Amino acid sequence: MADPLALIADRARAAMAVVDPDTADHDPVVRPSQHADVQVNAALAMAKRLGRPPRDVAADLVAALDIDDLCHPPEVAGPGFINLTVRDDVLAALLTDLEHPMRGVRPTDDPHTVVVDYSAPNVAKEMHVGHLRSTIIGDALARSLAFIGHDVVRQNHLGDWGTPFGMLIEQLIDSGVDPATATTAGTADTTAGLIADLNAFYRSARATFDDDPNFAERSRNRVVALQAGDPDSLRLWQLLVDTSKEYFSDAYRRLEVSLTEHDYAGESTYNDVLDDVVAELEAKGLLVVDDGALCAFPPGFTGRDDEPMPLIVRKADGGYGYAATDLAALRHRVRELGATELLYVVGAPQHDHLEMVFAVAGQAGWLDGGIDAEHVSFGSVLGEDGKMFRTRAGDTVRLAELVDEAVSRAAGLLDAKSTGLTADDAADVASAIGLGAVKYADLSSDRVKDYVFAWDRMLALTGNTAPYLQYAHARMCSILAKARPEDRQAATAQAVVIGEAAEHDLAMALLGFDAAVHACTHRRAPHRLCTYLYELATTYTAFYEACPVLRPDDPAVRRSRLALCALTATVLATGLDLLGIRAPERV
RNA sequence: GCCCUCGUAGCUCAGCUGGAUAGAGCACCCGACUUCUAAUCGGACGGUCGCAGGUUCGAAUCCUGCCGAGGGCGCCA
CATH class of the missing domain: 3.30.1360.70 (Arginyl tRNA synthetase N-terminal domain)
Structure with a gap:
């Protein structure tokens, strides 16, 4: 400890x-x-x-x-x-714990199998800012929870089923894909080309659906055929899903987010257990027919005019909606994945829906034994005008464009500094800084609040930003690189001797990493970790100003201070890593 | 109409579950660069914590009621 x-x-x-x-x-x-x-x-x-x-x-x-x-x-x-x-000699002794891989962070005393549901983009739709927060916050929480010893299971609940697929499949056919022969292998290139711009593809399908009654009719019939298991429809649907999955995987790699295909569990995954889920709920007397739909009425939820609010498990037409899928997913996560904690990193507007799903699951006994389901809610991304973040034309902002702009702006910062980095290194560092800036801006304030997306603020080199932390880290590394090899060799925590107030303060700050990580995980609050890292960095710069590291004549002083630099760099990099942000050694 | 979330310096945000004089950054002003990377640091300025009650030794934090912003409220997800 x-x-x-x-x-x-x-x-x-x-x-x-x-x-x-x-x-x-x-x-x-x-x-x-x-x-x-x-x-x-x-x-x-x-x-x-x-x-x-x-x-x-x-x-x-x-x-x-x-x-x-x-x-x-x-x-x-x-x-x-x-x-x-705290006594200086005690601080110095405690610092040795930071040389272990856990950096002084205690493993959780209550380990769980935690399913973290996050990102959840829709097939045949481009990822946009709406997916940004879930993806970034979910990834930070998944990494942090795993770090303290929880068994984390990531689940990406892809929107890969439902009524939109009728029109999307018809659009595919109208674009020249033959339903009888289309296969992923044979037409991958063609398909990728057809829906290279996923937003445009979706929009044109939507537009045709709205303008052409014939197309709309075909689309509706196509949904029925798809849900009935029609082979041609399924083949085309699979084509859309596969193409999108490749696109998602690219996006996650680009974003340096830890989600992979292994974590994909789209809504369609649960198609063949929906009947059974309904049967179980029915057997437990939780469902009633209301206006032809099969509904659960968990206590405590009311809608307009104080009427009990239904969770519609099966629609009047016999089809299943997202409530059924969410219930099936929850049951699967508990029974098959062994979840003892379920985290749903989903936007605030879905709060009531999720609480109802949790309530029904509780009534069904699926959360017995202290299993906890929790909505990890978050606010909207706003533009600097205080309204929903959109492009000037009023469109949603595509994730790919966002990342491109972040990286190119970061590259601009590096150019202005004219560092001695090679072109390859500069590109890599620009990526780390650009992505870091976007992620950190999202993570560093309380997630339940809306947050204002502002390039200038998130890429600022001062204040509570990723670039500032990354710069501080690079300076630490730079000192280590310049140290005499024999000093560097000897600069372990055992060499630390604290004398100056700034050294004392830095040691105290370093030893607070444990509490910061646990605040982040327990309260599902990555911003607690961000605040800690920022304070660590400012405490370090105070030390940096007050305590020369390489200059003292006394090798014991040099090595002690060098060790403090090394420990600070390590804690900073570890903390940023838990947030999904890289800390390059040079910037 | 009912329910949920939010309201802290001009701006962007913290405030560690009720503790000392409410803290940072930006902006503005003053000061420090032949640098261990100044992409920095130090200082000054700036607050009736939306409003009004209540709980208590003590409230930005808990309770109630208002005001304001956003979101949700049957077969989309």
Whole structure:
């Protein structure tokens, strides 16, 4: 355990048990402090229980506090805060934990099989900003949860089924694909060409559907045929799905997102179990027929006029909608994938729907045994005008264009700096910075709020941005590269000797990585990790300004400070990696 | 009409589940570059935490009611 706060919390609990045995299991309220390294606020709450002045209780706690081996003598301040400063030699000793692969982060004491549902783009539609947040936030959470020891199962719930496929298949036929012979292998090139611009393909299908009643009729019939298992329809549908999957995989590679084909589990995956899902729900008495549709009415959900709100499991025409698919997916994740936690990284507008799905699943007993399903909600991406982010023409912004612009803007930054990077390296670094900027902008503020998409802010070289963190990291690496080889060799955590205040502060910051990662995972809040990394970087630059690393004559000082640089670079890079962001050694 | 989310400096955002004088960045102003990468750092300025009550030793944080913004409310996903 590397986190001084956690060590102090244990001691504080022991002291509380001495002063008031009934509070042994209470929170000692150990917090970072502006007035010391750490403050213990337990006395204030205890004073109320005991009916005594808080400062007296604080004094008793201090008397009972066995902490000399960790901290300087405690001080009672204000109404009863206990201020603690961690000893420099203790900090130095704790830093050795950061040289292990977990960087001082404790594995979770409650490991789960966590299914993370994220990204979920639609087949035959181009990915756009709407998919950006789910993909980026979901990926960061999946990486972070896996890091602390959860068994993470990524699930990409592709929109690969439903009514739009009628018109998409008809559009394919009208474009010259022969339903009888079309196969993925034989026509892959043709198909890829036909729907190279997925947005245009979808839009033209939509337009024809709206303008041409004959086409619309064919489309509707095609849906029926597809759902009935008609071989020609299935073949064409498969063509669309395969083409899109290749496109998605390219997009994820480009975005450096950890999703692969292995994680694809589209809606169609559940087609053959929908009957069984309905049968099980029916057997448990959870379904009633209402207006011809088979509905569940989980308690606590009302719509207009206080009417109970239905979750429509089977439509009046006998077809299945997304509620059925979502229920089937949930059951599959619990029963087949062994999920004990289910995370749905889905936009806020679907909140009610998901809560209803969870409620029905709970009634069905699928969440028994403490299995937890949670909607990891997020707000919209807004333009700088405060409205939904769109192009000037009013279209949705394509993900590919977004990435291109991010990378080219980042390349512009590098050009302006005229670094000594080779062209290949510069392109790679530009990609890391551009993608990092976009991802970090998305991750660094509270996900439940809407966020404003602004190139200038996310690519800013100052403030809480990825480029700033990446630059700070590169400077650390640069110092390490310039150090004498024998110093670099000796610059391990064991070599750290803390003397300066800036060194003390940096060590404290480094040891906070554990708490930051757990805040990120427990609260599904990547922005907590971002805030931590930014504070680590600013603490480092204060150290960098105050403490020359390579210049001191004393090799022990050089090696100690070099070790602090190396540890900071490692923690920063590890943290960014958990967010899905690279930290190049040079920029 | 009902339900959900949000409202913190001019702007963009934090605020660690109730603790000390509410913190950063941007912008504006002042200061520091023959640099360990100045893509930086230090300082100044800037707040009735939407409004009004309530809970208590103590509220941006919890409760109630308003105001404002966005979203949802039967066979699309």
